[in-house]
Amino acid sequence: MALLVWTLGALLVVLAIPDPLSATLVTVVSWIVLVKRRVSERQLRPLVVGLAIMGFVSMLVNGVLVHEGATVVGFVPTWIPLVSGPITIEGFLQGGSIALTLIATISAAATLAVVMDPTDLADSFPRSLSRVGAALGSALNLAPAMAASYRSIKEAQQFRGWRPRGARAMIDIIIPVLLGAIERSTQLAESMEARGFGSGPRSQLVAQEPTIRNLTGAVLVAMCGFPILAVHLAHVPVLWYPYPTPSMPSLSPLVWAPSVLLWVAALVIEPG
Amino acid sequence: MAQKIIFENVSYQYPAWGGEPAYALDRVSAELGYGITAVIGDSGSGKSTLLRLINGLIPHFHGGDFSGRVTVEGKEVVTTPTRELAKLVGFVFQEPENGFVRGTVAREVAFGPENLGFDRHKISAQVVASLQSVGILHLIDRRIRTLSGGERQRVAVAAALATDPATLVLDEPMSQLDENGARLLGQTLTAIAHSGTRVVLAEHRLAGYLQPDHIIGMHSGHLIEENSMKVVVPPPCLPPSTSTKLVWELHDAELSVGTTPLLTGINLAGREGEVTVITGANGGGKTTLLRAIGGLSPLTSGSRLAPDVGVAYLPQEPGVLLHRTRVIDEVAQTLKWLGLTSSPMDVLEILDLAHLAQRDPRDLSGGERQRAALAVVLAGQPRLALLDEPTRGMDEQARMSLVATLTHLAEHGTATIVATHDRVLAHQLAPRVWKISGGTLIPEEGVGP
Numbered sequence: 001m002a003l004l005v006w007t008l009g010a011l012l013v014v015l016a017i018p019d020p021l022s023a024t025l026v027t028v029v030s031w032i033v034l035v036k037r038r039v040s041e042r043q044l045r046p047l048v049v050g051l052a053i054m055g056f057v058s059m060l061v062n063g064v065l066v067h068e069g070a071t072v073v074g075f076v077p078t079w080i081p082l083v084s085g086p087i088t089i090e091g092f093l094q095g096g097s098i099a100l101t102l103i104a105t106i107s108a109a110a111t112l113a114v115v116m117d118p119t120d121l122a123d124s125f126p127r128s129l130s131r132v133g134a135a136l137g138s139a140l141n142l143a144p145a146m147a148a149s150y151r152s153i154k155e156a157q158q159f160r161g162w163r164p165r166g167a168r169a170m171i172d173i174i175i176p177v178l179l180g181a182i183e184r185s186t187q188l189a190e191s192m193e194a195r196g197f198g199s200g201p202r203s204q205l206v207a208q209e210p211t212i213r214n215l216t217g218a219v220l221v222a223m224c225g226f227p228i229l230a231v232h233l234a235h236v237p238v239l240w241y242p243y244p245t246p247s248m249p250s251l252s253p254l255v256w257a258p259s260v261l262l263w264v265a266a267l268v269i270e271p272g
Numbered sequence: 273m274a275q276k277i278i279f280e281n282v283s284y285q286y287p288a289w290g291g292e293p294a295y296a297l298d299r300v301s302a303e304l305g306y307g308i309t310a311v312i313g314d315s316g317s318g319k320s321t322l323l324r325l326i327n328g329l330i331p332h333f334h335g336g337d338f339s340g341r342v343t344v345e346g347k348e349v350v351t352t353p354t355r356e357l358a359k360l361v362g363f364v365f366q367e368p369e370n371g372f373v374r375g376t377v378a379r380e381v382a383f384g385p386e387n388l389g390f391d392r393h394k395i396s397a398q399v400v401a402s403l404q405s406v407g408i409l410h411l412i413d414r415r416i417r418t419l420s421g422g423e424r425q426r427v428a429v430a431a432a433l434a435t436d437p438a439t440l441v442l443d444e445p446m447s448q449l450d451e452n453g454a455r456l457l458g459q460t461l462t463a464i465a466h467s468g469t470r471v472v473l474a475e476h477r478l479a480g481y482l483q484p485d486h487i488i489g490m491h492s493g494h495l496i497e498e499n500s501m502k503v504v505v506p507p508p509c510l511p512p513s514t515s516t517k518l519v520w521e522l523h524d525a526e527l528s529v530g531t532t533p534l535l536t537g538i539n540l541a542g543r544e545g546e547v548t549v550i551t552g553a554n555g556g557g558k559t560t561l562l563r564a565i566g567g568l569s570p571l572t573s574g575s576r577l578a579p580d581v582g583v584a585y586l587p588q589e590p591g592v593l594l595h596r597t598r599v600i601d602e603v604a605q606t607l608k609w610l611g612l613t614s615s616p617m618d619v620l621e622i623l624d625l626a627h628l629a630q631r632d633p634r635d636l637s638g639g640e641r642q643r644a645a646l647a648v649v650l651a652g653q654p655r656l657a658l659l660d661e662p663t664r665g666m667d668e669q670a671r672m673s674l675v676a677t678l679t680h681l682a683e684h685g686t687a688t689i690v691a692t693h694d695r696v697l698a699h700q701l702a703p704r705v706w707k708i709s710g711g712t713l714i715p716e717e718g719v720g721p
Binding site for chain 1: 327329332353354355359361363365367368371372373374378383385386387388390391395396399417431435566568583584587589592595605606608609610611634649652
């Protein structure tokens with residue numbers, strides 16, 4: 001439960017304060033959480049590669065398409081439609097800022113998505129909410145099941161002569177995947193019903209009794225709400241723009257306080 | 273007085289979604305006492321429907337038109353919700369992989385006892401005991417997605433046993449099990465029946481694995497007189513291929529996942545019209561080998577020869593092939609994709625499936641779905657056919673029909689590879705089969721049922 005609360009808190013901080021400093025702090029602490037949870041290198045490698053590609057593409061696209069900013073470093077010739085115009089340092093910096101926010105969001109979400117199997121989500125909830133957890137975990141489990149079903153159906157259809165020729169051909173894969181998902185969810189519901197789900201108070205093989213450390217961590221995460229609220233009430237600028245010339249991001253304690261609280265919470269919460 | 277399961281003049285129709293309503297059960301009356309009751313009958317005869325009445329999934333979950341009366345341990349099914357009946361009845365589904373709720377074996381088996389509020393120590397003890405009774409305690413910490421089909425089926429049986437039910441209902445629990453698994457399950461069910469749990473199961477593969485105390489025969493939704501298990505073992509009927517033309521080959525093949533070798537030193541080939549049978553324990557690598565021959569799993573080393581086109585592949589789960597509303601439309605789609613002008617009805621007639629042409633695949637029984645999926649993949653008269661557990665859920669008649677189909681294909685030059693744990697089928701198809709053991713192939717002569 002503590003990890004779930006932490007992840008939700010981190011997402012809230014990134015979305016409420018998309019400032020580069022705050023995003024950087026959240027990204028770093030998210031990766032500390034991933035490493036603390038001993039996530040294997042094999043699982044992390046595609047995430048790192050994906051984030052690096054995304055960051056590079058974001059900077060490149062913004063740098064080439066946005067012609068604002070005072071520091072011109074080159075020109076796209078006028079005979080190239082849509083992108084012609086000056087290339088500025090500020091354009092790249094804005095692309096980097098957007099990328100930082102996206103990387104922070106994905107890194108924060110990864111602390112839950114990579115660390116925890118959706119079917120184990122039930123274990124994250126306290127006993128009183130275990131029924132909600134079990135239902136949510138089962139529902140989320142349909143996503144990987146759909147991915148597996150997509151692969152199986154594509155393989156089976158290819159042997160029957162299907163070829164991926166354009167978007168129209170994909171209908172022969174996507175519709176069966178969706179129909180299969182409906183069928184599977186019906187069978188899942190039937191199985192849960194037959195196994196007494198909802199018949200009364202549940203117990204748990206692995207009970208999540210809240211510990212002092214995890215409770216303290218959850219409280220620290222909840223406290224992030226105060227500086228976030230204060231930032232918005234005090235109209236502290238949380239959106240950083242490098243135009244027309246780059247400036248320093250806001251150094252107001254209200255901007256970086258939520259990230260610091262997340263850091264402390266990450267250190268307090270048990271590694272699991 | 274011992275409680276019983278009593279069916280009194282029960283009739284039932286599934287909801288008819290635009291189709292013609294038909295009775296799945298028609299005026300059925302029966303009493304099930306203690307011991308093992310086997311429900312036998314052809315595919316589509318109403319066995320699964322009868323089983324679902326015992327825990328109230330019919331009519332509570334499926335809806336439809338129900339009449340008559342069913343009582344389980346004195347509780348009337350119509351007025352007792354399924355989730356309440358779950359305290360009395362454990363249920364194992366025909367396709368258990370679609371009903372798994374949790375990620376690991378231990379948590380999946382614990383799910384039922386958790387729902388019924390068992391205390392933590394009892395849940396833990398029940399998980400260990402039920403996994404032990406089906407011989408898979410060593411899998412307790414494994415993720416379910418890493419298990420083979422047979423291993424998953426055993427997890428489902430363990431999960432049903434874990435709630436310590438008064439009645440255990442199993443819908444074709446042996447359909448994916450290897451010989452040892454089926455024998456072990458037979459022994460387990462006999463033991464739990466002796467300990468006082470009533471066992472009711474529908475199964476085509478009982479002979480040799482389990483001796484039921486009572487037999488209920490079913491045909492077209494009616495109960496029929498049946499007092500013995502039929503064991504039909506026809507002699508091997510496929511003549512050896514006389515062709516010298518190689519269709520497929522694996523040479524010094526090795527396949528690993530990461531650093532773990534799954535298959536090593538595989539040398540195997542097949543000629544036109546030749547049927548190759550691969551057997552082995554659940555999780556032994558039969559599917560992996562089949563996928564390697566079909567090019568779905570790349571070899572780590574060695575070489576592979578197989579046709580680029582004209583390869584048919586029947587996966588273990590027939591549902592991935594059946595999405596349209598009529599069986600004939602699925603067959604027509606294969607012919608269209610392959611650019612063939614044959615009539616889909618002719619294909620179904622050759623495979624003795626013309627009677628299923630207009631049926632919706634979702635309304636078919638497990639065995640019928642398997643046969644429909646076979647028709648879909650074999651429609652183009654392939655050069656190479658790869659069939660993964662093709663007799664899953666099939667009755668004796670359907671098995672005979674499958675052998676006839678494979679004979680027809682062999683006569684027309686198709687090389688076929690069948691991965692199966694079904695020794696009767698292996699006996700019918702080939703005098704020599706290949707067994708996967710420890711990642712390598714061992715020839716087995718004179719395989720008999």
